[in-house]
Amino acid sequence: MNQMRFSSIALLLAGLVAGCATTPPPPPPQAVSEITGKTCTDTPDLTKAIAMTPKRKAQWHAIATTIDGMSPCLNLDGKPSNYVVYALPSAPSNHTLTIGGLYEAFRILGPLVTVLNADGQPIRSFPAERFANVGSTFGVQFRPSDEGRFVLVQTNPQTAGIEVKAFETQLVTQTNYSYNPYTYGSSSYQTQYGREGATVRKFSHEGVVSVTIQAVAGKIGLPNEK
Amino acid sequence: MVLAGCVTPYQPVPFDRTATPVSKIAVVENTLPLEVGTQKLATNGANMMSAASSAGLAGLLVGAVAAGVEAGIESGQRERIQKALATQNFNGEAIFDAALEEALKQQDYRVSTIAIPRSKSRELVVVPANDAAEPGSAVLDTLGFNYGYQLVGNSTQWRPFVTLHVRMVDHKDPKKILLDNKITYNPVVKSDVTVSIPVDEAFAFQKIDDLEANPTKAAEGLEAALRATAKATADLLR
Incomplete structure (x- = not known):
């Protein structure tokens, strides 16, 4: 009986965990170098x-x-x-x-x-x-x-x-929140940081x-x- | 934000060589700032100022001090970069002018220079009308806002940058704008409808000390940036 109860709790927990898990977004699409299986026309529609x-x-x-x-x-x-x-x-x-x-x-x-x-x-x-x-x-x-x-x-x-290589610099802005003693509320401010790196696209x-x-x-x- | 909504977005004027046959281009002299500059973005000082200003008046004061200290540091760094480049007899204007002339000549333009005083620094020159100008002649201003080395936050390295505003007008009737665009070498934000050139990653310095230790490389990096910007300018005239 105890064993059964344990397994049902385990199942419930597993279900809860599965319910919380979010599906990761699909990876960004890759380049398509060739067109296959299509019938093309000579003039545009x-x-x-x-x-x-x-x-x-x-x-x-x-x-x-x-x-x-x-x-x-x-x-x-x-x-x-x-x-x-x-x-x-x-x-x-x-x-x-x-x-x-x-x-x-x-x-x-x-x-x-x-x-x-x-x-x-x-x-x-x-x-x-x-x-x-x-x-x-x-x-x-x-x-x-x-x-x-x-x-x-x-x-x-x-x-x-064909590959396109580029080194890119980025300025990233993020919004932060802080307690403001003058307004007794939260106020937001923005900070920035830099990011750089090599990119390869096709x-x-x-x-x-x-x-x-x-x-x-x-x-x-x-x-x-x- | 409300104001930003009202600002007319920048409108470039693309050049059409077939519709407007230009054969002779007079390039305005002295277009880059006299000295090599620096640009520091996303610094600790700027971020501190932003954070502090959210805490009312006292915070503003703290922020202003932080920004002042940051400006002092950058001024010192700029001088060190300028000194390092001076050891290489670096002349940005000469490099840019030569590269632009070469690129324009390759595109079969006849190229000359023209001295027009710039009434306001960092503003395009006002080209006087020249009734004697032969048909197909134009005046090209390549106004450099700033160029030199930039550092974006603490997670990046010192790398070259150039920001340019190019405008070409008809020499006989300068009200006719034949080309207007902005070019940025190593942009931190890609602005809509303006031209950007990615940086050559070979030229980077972790610290100013590293740049001072290798002034030849520092000069080569900035030369590559100016040459690429000059070529991009000429490419807009194809």
Whole structure:
């Protein structure tokens, strides 16, 4: 009897411990160097273009689009390349765009950026030397011409899998709390510390496309708006 | 916080060489600060000040003293770094100018220099309109806010840094801004829409004593930083 009671307590305890255990978050995704098992098209599907114009009037708008195994792909010189198309706001030349692959823990979407006209024909592309680290994006910054209607972002089969090594310095801010004798309450203050270390990422066919749109005058798509 | 919400975010002006054919660039002279600087972030003094200020007036006083002591320490460290670099005849301006000229020439620009007095230090020059300027000529200002060695908290090492604001305007009509951007070598925070360059990890010093013991390496590290920043500037003009 005693033995039974003991085992039921043990079971209960085990259950409680299991109940408290939290599932660790999944590890950050790794780079994808090759696209396999996909049927790609020769031209991008413009009907699925993501609007760069935000629903609410704004001067600044940021979009992050995940490119994964389900994303459509294009044939690029005989090699598959995942892609996403964005529709430019009206008065395209009134916008500064920063477009590229977002820095993630282990990967950066390796981007190729092309501006397309209303017929889907390429009117501007950017050589490798024009790409830079802009904010947390590896990409290009430009103002499209008024003939531009779409921006095609596709993954670069030439760079996929290539390592990007960088030594990074970070300033980390944390909030602390202390008892304040003047207010008889708790008050918060911030302290900072530094962190540095070597990072290794790879250019990837999957990841996140980061787009930042800034209106030069007025709002996005509304140059005369105040 | 309310104020921060109202501030207009920085808007860069990307250069489009096809739409704006520039062939001749006059680079503004004397763009870097006269002396090599230091930058200390997340120091004990700053953290003490923040903690103390949460404890009312008396705390503020303690904090101010802590910050003052910290500033005194940094001033001494800056002098030691400057002296170490002086033994190598280090000339940051000359290194940056030469690297920028070389990079621009590689991109088929005709490069010259132009002396325009900077009315306010750490502000971009006001370029006077030049009616005689030939079509396709521009003036490029590469204003260095600060450059030298930085230490972020106590868990990092002294490493080179450069912060730059670049602007290119049409020489005939300087109201036409052809390029505007900010470049940071070894940034501690990656600002949206501005250019950042990761530091070359080979050049690091645990203490100022280590930097003084190897001034050649200290000069090489800062030279690498200035060259990379000059190249990044030229890359914006491709």
